[in-house]
Amino acid sequence: MPTNREVYFSFIKENNKYLNRNVITSVLCACNNYVDNMTLYHHFDDECSNYNQLLECFERIKNGEPFQYVIEKAHFIDLVFYVNKYVLIPRQETEELVIGTKVMIDKMLPLKTLTIADVCTGSGVIGLYMKKLYPSAEVYLSDIDEKCLAVAKKNGEMHHLSVKYLQGDLLQPIIEKGIKLDVLVCNPPYIGSKETIDEQVWKYEPHKALLAEPKTKYYEEIFKVADQVMKPDSILAFEIGEDMEDEICALVEYYFPNSAYKLAKDMYGKLRFLYIMIKEDGNYA
Numbered sequence: 001m002p003t004n005r006e007v008y009f010s011f012i013k014e015n016n017k018y019l020n021r022n023v024i025t026s027v028l029c030a031c032n033n034y035v036d037n038m039t040l041y042h043h044f045d046d047e048c049s050n051y052n053q054l055l056e057c058f059e060r061i062k063n064g065e066p067f068q069y070v071i072e073k074a075h076f077i078d079l080v081f082y083v084n085k086y087v088l089i090p091r092q093e094t095e096e097l098v099i100g101t102k103v104m105i106d107k108m109l110p111l112k113t114l115t116i117a118d119v120c121t122g123s124g125v126i127g128l129y130m131k132k133l134y135p136s137a138e139v140y141l142s143d144i145d146e147k148c149l150a151v152a153k154k155n156g157e158m159h160h161l162s163v164k165y166l167q168g169d170l171l172q173p174i175i176e177k178g179i180k181l182d183v184l185v186c187n188p189p190y191i192g193s194k195e196t197i198d199e200q201v202w203k204y205e206p207h208k209a210l211l212a213e214p215k216t217k218y219y220e221e222i223f224k225v226a227d228q229v230m231k232p233d234s235i236l237a238f239e240i241g242e243d244m245e246d247e248i249c250a251l252v253e254y255y256f257p258n259s260a261y262k263l264a265k266d267m268y269g270k271l272r273f274l275y276i277m278i279k280e281d282g283n284y285a
């Protein structure tokens with residue numbers, strides 16, 4: 001069997017567009033059952049375990065399959081989550097949504113024991129990370145698709161994060177259970193047309209997680225009934241598409257005429273996040 005070093009350099013030399021350094025080290029870690037790159041480098045001159053499985057993984061990746069589906073793992077902030085073809089692969093912007101939401105919470109709702117919902121949870125990354133950040137919070141993860149909830153549950157168990165899982169359409173299960181929220185975080189489907197979706201994403205990722213017709217559909221459906229679930233002092237946080245500023249602002253101003261809101265940019269300078277602040281005393285200073 002070749003060593004990890006030999007495998008690493010033989011695939012680097014291939015210069016394949018899908019095989020960069022990060023992908024190759026991730027596959028080597030997964031096939032060797034190493035927890036991280038440090039462990040891989042420590043064992044760089046050891047024989048590669050599961051070499052045949054590793055070759056199969058690289059074949060699938062070279063055919064265009066996202067490496068996270070192949071190794072069934074995706075990084076989110078500093079945690080590794082299980083993923084499969086039923087859930088969207090977590091994106092970097094969504095990490096920023098979680099951090100941005102934490103900043104809003106610590107400013108507006110400090111020292112509160114929070115009730116938080118991650119609606120459209122997919123693999124569960126947002127809600128589970130919120131639970132990690134706020135261990136005393138009651139956290140609900142909801143999705144319309146039971147296959148997504150199965151993945152989210154697996155991730156919750158893997159990270160020993162105790163949250164509650166709800167299946168249903170957007171806020172419906174939260175309304176039915178009479179749950180009142182301090183924080184709602186949501187990354188809904190928001191791509192208006194198949195034509196704007198990258199070919200590899202369309203081929204492999206779940207369409208239910210991507211498409212919305214019109215693109216603001218899920219936001220509006222949530223805004224319409226948000227007053228039934230949000231507490232008098234609360235925060236709604238959303239990831240948004242980079243091309244929906246005007247439409248989303250018009251909707252927020254229509255459905256939340258007495259609340260403050262702000263749009264925030266991602267690390268590339270694109271407007272990708274919406275935060276709505278509801279305050280009982282109306283003081284947004």
Ligand SMILES: C[S@@+](CC[C@H](N)C(=O)[O-])C[C@H]1O[C@@H](n2cnc3c(N)ncnc32)[C@H](O)[C@@H]1O
Pocket residue numbers: 087088089090091094119120121122123124125126142143144145148168169170187188189190208209210
């Ligand atoms: C963009 S993905 C987000 C997944 C995950 N939160 C993330 O950020 O990686 C959207 C998710 O919304 C779910 N979804 C689609 N329509 C829904 C609906 N009507 N009610 C609840 N969830 C829905 C999909 O199953 C998918 O998991």
